[in-house]
Amino acid sequence: MTFLTSVSGRVLLALIVGLATGAVLQGMNLGSTGGLISIAEAVGGIWLGALQMTVIPLVLSLLVVGVAAVSDAASAGRLTSRAIMWFAGLLVVVIAASLMLYPLVNSVWPVDPASAASLYVGAAGTEAPPPPQAIDFGSWLQSLAPTNPVTAAAENAILPLVIFALFFAFAVTRLPEHQRALLVGVFDAIADAMIVIVNWVLFVAPIGVFALALTLGLRSGFGSTGAIVHYVLLISSGCILVALFAYPLASVFGKVPLARFARAIAPAQVVAFSTQSSLGTLPVMVERAVDHLDVPERVAGLVLPLAVALFRMTSPVANLGVVFFICHVSGVEPSIGQMIAGGIVAFAVSISSVGLPGQSSFFISIAPICLAMGAPVELLPLLLAVEVIPDIFRTVGNVSADLAVTTILNRSEQVVASDRG
Template identity: 50%
Template sequence: MAQSRTAAVMSSLSLRVLVALVAGLAAGAAAQAWGIPGGTASVAAIDALGQLWLNALRMTIIPLVFALLVTGIASIADATSTGRLAVKALIVFAVLLVFATTYAFAASMGLHAIWPINIAEARALLAGVSPDQAAAVAEGAKSGGFGAFVAGLAPSNPIKAAADDAILAIVVFAIAFGFATTRLPGRLRQPIAIFFEAVAQAMIVIVQWVLWAAPVGVFALAMGVGLRAGIGAAGVLAHYIAIVSLAILGLILILYAVATVWGRIGLGRFAQGIAPAQVVAFSTQSSLASLPIMVERAVGRLGVSAATAGLVLPLAVAVFRITSPVANLAVVIYCAHLFGVQITLPVMVAGGLTAMAISVGTVGLPGQISFFASVAPIALAMGVPLELLPLLLAVEVIPDIFRTVGNVTADLTAARIVEGRDAVADPEAAAGI
C-alpha cells in the first residue's frame, strides 16, 4: 500500500516537472522573441533561482553516495552469508553488471556515431549554460593522463577529495570502508551500519524536500535555456530520450540471447514466460511491485524451483539493477557530447567503475532521487557538467519505463541462469497441465 502511494506521488511529481519544463521553455522562447520585463536583471534572477535549486541537490551527493555504498556493501555481505546459492546469484549479477557497463559505452558511443546530435540545436541549448564553467570542466577532464588517474584512485585526504568533487576517489574509499566494517565484530559493526543507514535516509529526506520544489527549479532553469536557445532546445531533448531508450532496448534484446544460451531455455518459451512480468514493470515502473509476478512466472513458466526463485529474485530486487550503468552512462555520455568533453580511456574507466558501484548503492530509491544519486557521481567522475541534469530529469519518465522493464528481464534471466541444470524442462508438462 505504501509502495503504491509512493509511486502515485512520484508519478504526480514527474507530470508536474514535465509541465514545468515545457512551460519554462515556452516562456523563455517567448521572452527571447518579445522581450522580458526587467531585462538582464530579470534574467540574472531567473538563473540564480535555478542555480540555487541545483546546488541544493548537489549538496547531498557526497554524503548520500558514501552512505549508500557502505549500507549496500553490508547488504551484499549479509546475502553472501546465506549460503552457496546466494553466492552463485551474486556472481551472476556481477558478471552481467560488468557486461552491461561495457555494453553501455559501445551502445551509447555507437548510437552517437550513427545518429549524432544536431550541432545547431546543441549550440543553442548550451547557450543556456555558463560557457566558462563548461569550458573549465571540459579542460579539466582532458588533463592528467592515465598515471594521474591511477594515482588519484586512493584519496590522500578523503575530506579534501569530497570538497573537490573527486567522486571516484570517494567511491573507492567508501567501498574499502564498507568492506572493512564487515570484518568487525557484531557489536562494532551494527552501530556503524545503523549510522550510515540513518545518514542515507536523512539525505533522501532532504532530496525529497528539494524535489517538491522541482517544478519551480526546473521552470527557472528551462526558462533560462529558452531565453538563450529558443524552442530549438526541445529537439535536443527528444533526441536525448531516443538515444537513452534505444541503449536500454538494445540491452533488453541481448538479455534474451543471454537467457537462451547461458540459461538453457528456448527463446520463445522465455519471451512468453516473462511477458506478463514486463507488462507489470511497464505499468508500475517498479521492480518491487513486479516481484510477485516475477516469482510466479519463474516457477510456473521458466522452470525455476520455488527455493531458487524465492531467494534469487528478492535478492536481485535488493542489490541488482542492470539498466543503471547502461542508462546512467548513456545520460552522461550524451552530456559529454553536448559539452565537448573528450571520452578517453581513463574517463571511461572512471565512469564505468563509478557506475557499477553506484548501481548497487542506489537500488530501491524512487526514480527522481536515484536519477541524481546515480547520474551526478558518474558525471563528476567523468568531468561532465551537471547543469543539464534537471532538464533531463523532467523527461526521465519515458527512459524510466524501459529501465524497469530491463531490470525485470535481467532478474528473471539471472534466476534461470542460477537454476542451471536443475531447471525443469517444461513446468506445465511436469505439473500435468
C-alpha cells in the same frame, strides 16, 4: 494518483511551461531579458545546489550500507553467492559495452549541433565548456588512493572517494558484530536523512525546473527541443537493448527456448511498463517463473527478491548514456582514464543506490559519474524532467534481466543436483 499530480508529471509540465514561456518572451523581443534571466538562473541555481549538497554524503553512506547488504546476502548460502556473482558479472559486461558503444553511437548518430549548442548554452549559461585537463595515466593511477579523503570530497574527486568508501565499507564488514551493526546503522541513518533532504528538494522541483527551463527558453527559444528528444530516444534505446539482451541470456545459459521465454515474461513486462516499479512487478515475476518457466518456488522465491533488492542491469547502461550524452552536447571528450573512472563509479553506484526512489536516484546515481568523467552537472535537472519516459524502459529491462538470471541460476541448480545424483 494521476500522472499530472505525480512528481514526474509536475516536473515534466514545469519543463514544458518554462521552456515555452521563455521561448515566447524571447520571440516577442520585449527588450532586455537579462534581469529575468538572472532571477530565473538564481532560483534554478539554488535548487541545483540543494541537490548537489547531498551527493557526497549519500554516496559514502549508501556504499557502506550497500556493501554490508551484499556481504550479508553472500553469506546466506551457495545459491545466493552465485546469484551475486552473476549480478556483478553482468554489470561489468554491460558497463564495458556501454563505454565502447556510446561514443560510437554519438559519432554515428550525433545530436544536431545547433540544438546541442542551444541546450548547453541555455542550461550552463556559458558559450563553451572549460577545456579538458590532460592527465597522464601514471598520475591518474596515483590519484586513486586519496591521501586525504576529506579533501577529495571537498574537491569532488569522486573516484578516489568511492575507492576509499569501498575499502572502508569492506573493513566495516570484518569488524565484530556489535561494532559493525553500530557503524552500518549510523551510515544508514545518514543516508535516510539525506534522502529526506532530497525529497524536500524534489517537492519543489517544479519551481527549480521551471526556472531552469525558463532560462533555457529565454536564451535559446525552442532550439534545444531536438536535443531533448534525441536524449529520450538514446537512453530509451539503451534500456531496450538490455531487455533484448535478456532473451539470448536465458536461451544460451538458462537453456530456455526463446519463444517460450518471450511468452513467459511478456505479462511481467506489461506490468513493469505500466507501474515503472520492479518491486511492484515482483509477484508477477515469481508467478511467471514458477508456473511458466518451471523454476522451483524455492529458487524463484530467493533469486527474484534478491535481484529486485541488489540488481538493476539497466542502471549503469542508462546512467552512462546520460553522461555520454552530456559530454557530447557540451563538447567534452573524456579520456580513457576518465571513462574507466566513470565505469567504476557506475558499478559502485548501481549496487548502492537501488533502494532509492526513481526521482531521487536519477541525480544521486548520475552526478557522481558526471564528476568522474568531467561532464557538467548543470544539464541534469532538465534531463530529470523527461526521465519519466526512459524510466519506463529502465524497469522493463530490469524485469527482463531479473527473469533471465533466474533461469540461469535454476539451470545451474539442476546441473549441481544431477552431478550429486
